[in-house]
Amino acid sequence: SQQGEEDPQALSIQEGENATMNCSYKTSINNLQWYRQNSGRGLVHLILIRSNEREKHSGRLRVTLDTSKKSSSLLITASRAADTASYFCATDARDYKLSFGAGTTVTVRA
Amino acid sequence: GAVVSQHPSRVICKSGTSVKIECRSLDFQATTMFWYRQFPKQSLMLMATSNEGSKATYEQGVEKDKFLINHASLTLSTLTVTSAHPEDSSFYICSAPWREGRNEQFFGPGTRLTVL
Numbered sequence: 001s002q003q004g005e006e007d008p009q010a011l012s013i014q015e016g017e018n019a020t021m022n023c024s025y026k027t028s029i030n031n032l033q034w035y036r037q038n039s040g041r042g043l044v045h046l047i048l049i050r051s052n053e054r055e056k057h058s059g060r061l062r063v064t065l066d067t068s069k070k071s072s073s074l075l076i077t078a079s080r081a082a083d084t085a086s087y088f089c090a091t092d093a094r095d096y097k098l099s100f101g102a103g104t105t106v107t108v109r110a
Numbered sequence: 111g112a113v114v115s116q117h118p119s120r121v122i123c124k125s126g127t128s129v130k131i132e133c134r135s136l137d138f139q140a141t142t143m144f145w146y147r148q149f150p151k152q153s154l155m156l157m158a159t160s161n162e163g164s165k166a167t168y169e170q171g172v173e174k175d176k177f178l179i180n181h182a183s184l185t186l187s188t189l190t191v192t193s194a195h196p197e198d199s200s201f202y203i204c205s206a207p208w209r210e211g212r213n214e215q216f217f218g219p220g221t222r223l224t225v226l
Binding site: 031044045101102 | 114116142144146153154156159203207213216218219220
Protein backbone atom coordinates (compact mmCIF):
# COMPACT_ATOMS: atom_id res chain seq x y z
CA SER A 1 0.00 0.00 0.00
CA GLN A 2 1.14 3.51 -0.67
CA GLN A 3 2.29 5.17 2.49
CA GLY A 4 4.40 8.09 1.40
CA GLU A 5 3.13 11.56 0.84
CA GLU A 6 5.26 14.01 -1.03
CA ASP A 7 5.21 17.71 -1.35
CA PRO A 8 5.16 19.72 -3.36
CA GLN A 9 3.29 17.85 -6.08
CA ALA A 10 5.02 19.97 -8.68
CA LEU A 11 8.00 22.27 -8.70
CA SER A 12 9.26 24.61 -11.40
CA ILE A 13 12.69 26.17 -11.03
CA GLN A 14 15.31 27.97 -13.07
CA GLU A 15 18.43 26.12 -14.14
CA GLY A 16 21.09 26.54 -11.51
CA GLU A 17 18.65 26.84 -8.62
CA ASN A 18 18.19 24.22 -5.93
CA ALA A 19 15.15 21.97 -5.75
CA THR A 20 13.85 20.60 -2.47
CA MET A 21 11.10 18.07 -2.07
CA ASN A 22 9.76 16.35 1.02
CA CYS A 23 8.36 12.94 1.79
CA SER A 24 6.42 11.74 4.81
CA TYR A 25 5.56 8.18 5.68
CA LYS A 26 3.45 6.39 8.25
CA THR A 27 5.05 3.19 9.47
CA SER A 28 8.50 2.19 10.67
CA ILE A 29 11.05 1.50 7.95
CA ASN A 30 14.34 -0.26 7.28
CA ASN A 31 15.39 2.32 4.74
CA LEU A 32 14.05 5.04 2.48
CA GLN A 33 14.98 5.39 -1.15
CA TRP A 34 14.59 8.09 -3.76
CA TYR A 35 13.97 7.32 -7.42
CA ARG A 36 13.71 9.42 -10.56
CA GLN A 37 11.34 8.72 -13.41
CA ASN A 38 11.52 10.42 -16.75
CA SER A 39 8.20 10.70 -18.56
CA GLY A 40 6.90 7.31 -19.65
CA ARG A 41 10.04 5.49 -18.54
CA GLY A 42 11.13 3.19 -15.76
CA LEU A 43 12.59 4.28 -12.46
CA VAL A 44 16.22 5.04 -11.74
CA HIS A 45 17.54 4.54 -8.24
CA LEU A 46 19.12 7.72 -6.86
CA ILE A 47 20.00 7.21 -3.24
CA LEU A 48 19.20 5.03 -0.25
CA ILE A 49 19.29 6.16 3.35
CA ARG A 50 19.04 3.67 6.16
CA SER A 51 16.86 4.18 9.20
CA ASN A 52 19.89 4.79 11.42
CA GLU A 53 21.29 7.48 9.12
CA ARG A 54 20.33 11.15 9.21
CA GLU A 55 21.93 12.56 6.10
CA LYS A 56 23.50 11.25 2.93
CA HIS A 57 25.10 12.84 -0.10
CA SER A 58 25.59 11.64 -3.64
CA GLY A 59 26.94 14.13 -6.15
CA ARG A 60 24.44 17.00 -6.32
CA LEU A 61 21.92 15.10 -4.21
CA ARG A 62 21.46 15.46 -0.49
CA VAL A 63 18.95 13.39 1.43
CA THR A 64 17.92 13.78 5.03
CA LEU A 65 15.89 11.44 7.16
CA ASP A 66 14.09 12.23 10.40
CA THR A 67 12.61 9.03 11.76
CA SER A 68 11.03 10.83 14.72
CA LYS A 69 8.98 12.89 12.29
CA LYS A 70 8.76 10.09 9.73
CA SER A 71 9.95 12.40 7.01
CA SER A 72 12.70 12.75 4.45
CA SER A 73 13.84 15.44 2.09
CA LEU A 74 15.68 15.38 -1.21
CA LEU A 75 17.72 18.38 -2.26
CA ILE A 76 19.06 18.71 -5.79
CA THR A 77 21.65 21.44 -5.99
CA ALA A 78 22.59 23.47 -9.06
CA SER A 79 19.77 21.97 -11.08
CA ARG A 80 20.10 21.25 -14.78
CA ALA A 81 17.52 20.83 -17.53
CA ALA A 82 18.27 17.09 -17.46
CA ASP A 83 16.98 16.95 -13.89
CA THR A 84 13.46 17.50 -15.22
CA ALA A 85 11.59 14.38 -14.09
CA SER A 86 9.30 12.99 -11.43
CA TYR A 87 10.90 12.07 -8.14
CA PHE A 88 9.52 9.43 -5.83
CA CYS A 89 10.39 8.42 -2.34
CA ALA A 90 9.93 4.77 -1.46
CA THR A 91 9.99 3.13 1.93
CA ASP A 92 11.23 -0.37 2.48
CA ALA A 93 9.77 -1.94 5.60
CA ARG A 94 10.58 -5.57 4.87
CA ASP A 95 11.30 -8.12 2.17
CA TYR A 96 12.40 -5.49 -0.35
CA LYS A 97 8.77 -4.44 -0.89
CA LEU A 98 8.69 -0.76 -1.72
CA SER A 99 5.86 1.58 -0.88
CA PHE A 100 5.99 4.68 -3.04
CA GLY A 101 5.03 8.24 -2.36
CA ALA A 102 2.86 10.24 -4.71
CA GLY A 103 5.84 11.88 -6.37
CA THR A 104 7.03 15.38 -7.12
CA THR A 105 7.22 16.56 -10.71
CA VAL A 106 10.21 18.83 -11.18
CA THR A 107 10.58 21.08 -14.20
CA VAL A 108 13.90 22.84 -14.67
CA ARG A 109 13.66 25.82 -17.02
CA ALA A 110 16.67 26.67 -19.14
CA GLY B 111 24.81 -1.36 -12.99
CA ALA B 112 22.35 -4.19 -13.20
CA VAL B 113 19.85 -4.13 -16.05
CA VAL B 114 16.24 -5.22 -16.11
CA SER B 115 14.40 -5.38 -19.40
CA GLN B 116 10.73 -5.61 -20.23
CA HIS B 117 8.98 -6.76 -23.34
CA PRO B 118 6.96 -5.46 -25.01
CA SER B 119 7.39 -1.77 -24.31
CA ARG B 120 3.94 -1.01 -25.68
CA VAL B 121 0.94 -3.17 -26.42
CA ILE B 122 -2.52 -2.38 -27.67
CA CYS B 123 -5.12 -5.11 -27.48
CA LYS B 124 -8.83 -5.64 -27.79
CA SER B 125 -11.03 -6.08 -24.76
CA GLY B 126 -11.27 -9.71 -23.73
CA THR B 127 -7.86 -10.79 -24.94
CA SER B 128 -4.91 -11.78 -22.75
CA VAL B 129 -1.58 -10.02 -22.77
CA LYS B 130 1.75 -11.35 -21.56
CA ILE B 131 4.50 -9.04 -20.31
CA GLU B 132 8.03 -10.32 -19.75
CA CYS B 133 10.53 -9.05 -17.22
CA ARG B 134 14.14 -10.19 -17.49
CA SER B 135 17.18 -9.58 -15.36
CA LEU B 136 19.96 -9.36 -17.93
CA ASP B 137 23.16 -9.66 -15.95
CA PHE B 138 22.12 -11.03 -12.60
CA GLN B 139 19.86 -13.66 -11.14
CA ALA B 140 16.69 -12.62 -9.38
CA THR B 141 14.88 -15.08 -7.15
CA THR B 142 12.39 -12.33 -6.42
CA MET B 143 10.86 -9.77 -8.74
CA PHE B 144 8.10 -7.27 -8.15
CA TRP B 145 5.31 -6.08 -10.38
CA TYR B 146 3.88 -2.57 -10.11
CA ARG B 147 1.26 -0.67 -11.99
CA GLN B 148 1.15 3.05 -12.48
CA PHE B 149 -1.80 5.11 -13.69
CA PRO B 150 -1.12 8.43 -15.45
CA LYS B 151 0.36 11.06 -13.18
CA GLN B 152 0.11 8.72 -10.21
CA SER B 153 2.50 6.74 -8.12
CA LEU B 154 3.49 3.11 -8.42
CA MET B 155 1.32 0.55 -6.69
CA LEU B 156 2.80 -2.82 -5.82
CA MET B 157 0.71 -5.59 -7.34
CA ALA B 158 2.56 -8.77 -6.47
CA THR B 159 5.83 -10.41 -5.57
CA SER B 160 7.08 -12.96 -8.06
CA ASN B 161 9.03 -15.82 -6.50
CA GLU B 162 11.19 -18.14 -8.54
CA GLY B 163 9.97 -21.71 -8.22
CA SER B 164 6.92 -20.92 -6.11
CA LYS B 165 3.63 -19.09 -6.25
CA ALA B 166 3.48 -15.35 -6.45
CA THR B 167 2.15 -13.41 -3.51
CA TYR B 168 -0.41 -10.75 -4.29
CA GLU B 169 -1.15 -7.49 -2.57
CA GLN B 170 -4.57 -6.90 -1.12
CA GLY B 171 -7.12 -6.08 -3.75
CA VAL B 172 -5.17 -7.58 -6.67
CA GLU B 173 -6.95 -10.46 -8.35
CA LYS B 174 -4.60 -13.39 -8.75
CA ASP B 175 -6.74 -14.96 -11.46
CA LYS B 176 -6.73 -11.72 -13.39
CA PHE B 177 -3.00 -11.10 -13.18
CA LEU B 178 -1.16 -14.38 -13.60
CA ILE B 179 2.48 -14.38 -12.63
CA ASN B 180 5.00 -17.04 -13.55
CA HIS B 181 8.63 -16.93 -12.43
CA ALA B 182 9.98 -19.86 -14.35
CA SER B 183 13.68 -19.11 -14.12
CA LEU B 184 16.12 -16.99 -12.17
CA THR B 185 16.09 -14.34 -14.87
CA LEU B 186 12.50 -14.26 -16.12
CA SER B 187 9.14 -13.36 -14.64
CA THR B 188 6.00 -12.97 -16.72
CA LEU B 189 2.80 -11.13 -15.96
CA THR B 190 -0.27 -12.14 -17.95
CA VAL B 191 -3.26 -9.84 -17.86
CA THR B 192 -6.14 -12.18 -18.60
CA SER B 193 -9.35 -11.09 -20.31
CA ALA B 194 -8.14 -7.52 -20.38
CA HIS B 195 -10.59 -4.65 -20.10
CA PRO B 196 -10.13 -0.92 -20.67
CA GLU B 197 -9.72 -0.34 -16.93
CA ASP B 198 -6.60 -2.55 -17.05
CA SER B 199 -4.93 0.02 -19.28
CA SER B 200 -1.92 1.18 -17.34
CA PHE B 201 1.87 1.29 -17.18
CA TYR B 202 3.23 -1.95 -15.77
CA ILE B 203 6.73 -1.94 -14.30
CA CYS B 204 8.79 -4.76 -12.86
CA SER B 205 11.75 -4.56 -10.52
CA ALA B 206 14.32 -6.83 -8.97
CA PRO B 207 16.69 -6.43 -6.05
CA TRP B 208 20.23 -6.74 -7.34
CA ARG B 209 21.36 -9.26 -4.78
CA GLU B 210 20.61 -10.36 -1.28
CA GLY B 211 21.48 -7.72 1.24
CA ARG B 212 21.34 -4.91 -1.29
CA ASN B 213 18.20 -2.86 -0.86
CA GLU B 214 18.18 -0.78 -4.00
CA GLN B 215 16.17 -2.22 -6.81
CA PHE B 216 16.52 -2.10 -10.54
CA PHE B 217 13.45 -1.29 -12.51
CA GLY B 218 12.49 -2.30 -15.99
CA PRO B 219 11.59 0.41 -18.50
CA GLY B 220 7.89 -0.40 -18.20
CA THR B 221 5.17 -1.67 -20.51
CA ARG B 222 2.36 0.60 -21.63
CA LEU B 223 -0.82 -1.46 -21.99
CA THR B 224 -3.80 0.01 -23.79
CA VAL B 225 -6.98 -2.04 -23.92
CA LEU B 226 -9.49 -0.88 -26.50
